[in-house]
Amino acid sequence: MADSLDLEWNSFSPVDSAVLCFIQQSGNVLLIEKKRGLGAGKVNGPGGKLEPGETFLEAAIRETQEEIGLVPLDPQWHVTLDFVFIDGYTLTVRVFTAQAWEGSLIETDEALPFWVPVTEIPYERMWEDDRLWLGYALEGKYAAGRFVFDDDTMVKSDIQFGTRTFSTGP
Secondary structure, eight states: OOHHHHGGGGGGGOEEEEEEEEEEEEEEEEEEOOSSTTTSEEEOSSEEEEOTTHHHHHHHHHHHHHSSEHHHHHHHEEEEEEETTTTTTTTEEEEESSSEEEEEOOOOOOEEEEEEEEEGGOGGGGTTTHHHHHHHTTTTTEEEEEEEEETTEEEEEEEEEESSOOOOOO
16 A cells, blocks of 8 residues: 555645645644634644635735634745545645734634644644644744545655755655
8 A cells, every 4th residue: 555655646736725824922823623624623723725826825814814814924834735635635735834913813614713832732633744744833944744644544644854845746
């Protein structure tokens, strides 16, 4: 099985492109409980799919505002994540962090936001890969990861630190 999973990256072409944006303040990070879509019921950062013609940065700002009412100021790109799901779905995600924002925090039909100390991030309620890269992103470091999932279960991972993109591939 591992050999066949390795071959997925030779022709990786994501069906969708998406973003996540983690807002930080005074040792805390703003997370959401996702109410619908891929990962519903899990904890994550605000985010979602790019709209046609939109950049990753534009999507990070728009999605954060739509989901929790805050506009991240000067979001910084730290991580690229590529996903292959056994059912054939593929996704690339860019992860941003922001230290400042405008607006008022709200709950929406997509997300229930909550602040948590960085030292108490509830990884057990998140996607399995998050524990591999999120801490680095919140420290302002870079990482690039490739992951294979069978539904909610991570079956393979490859992560590099100190880079935002793989030297080969997309």
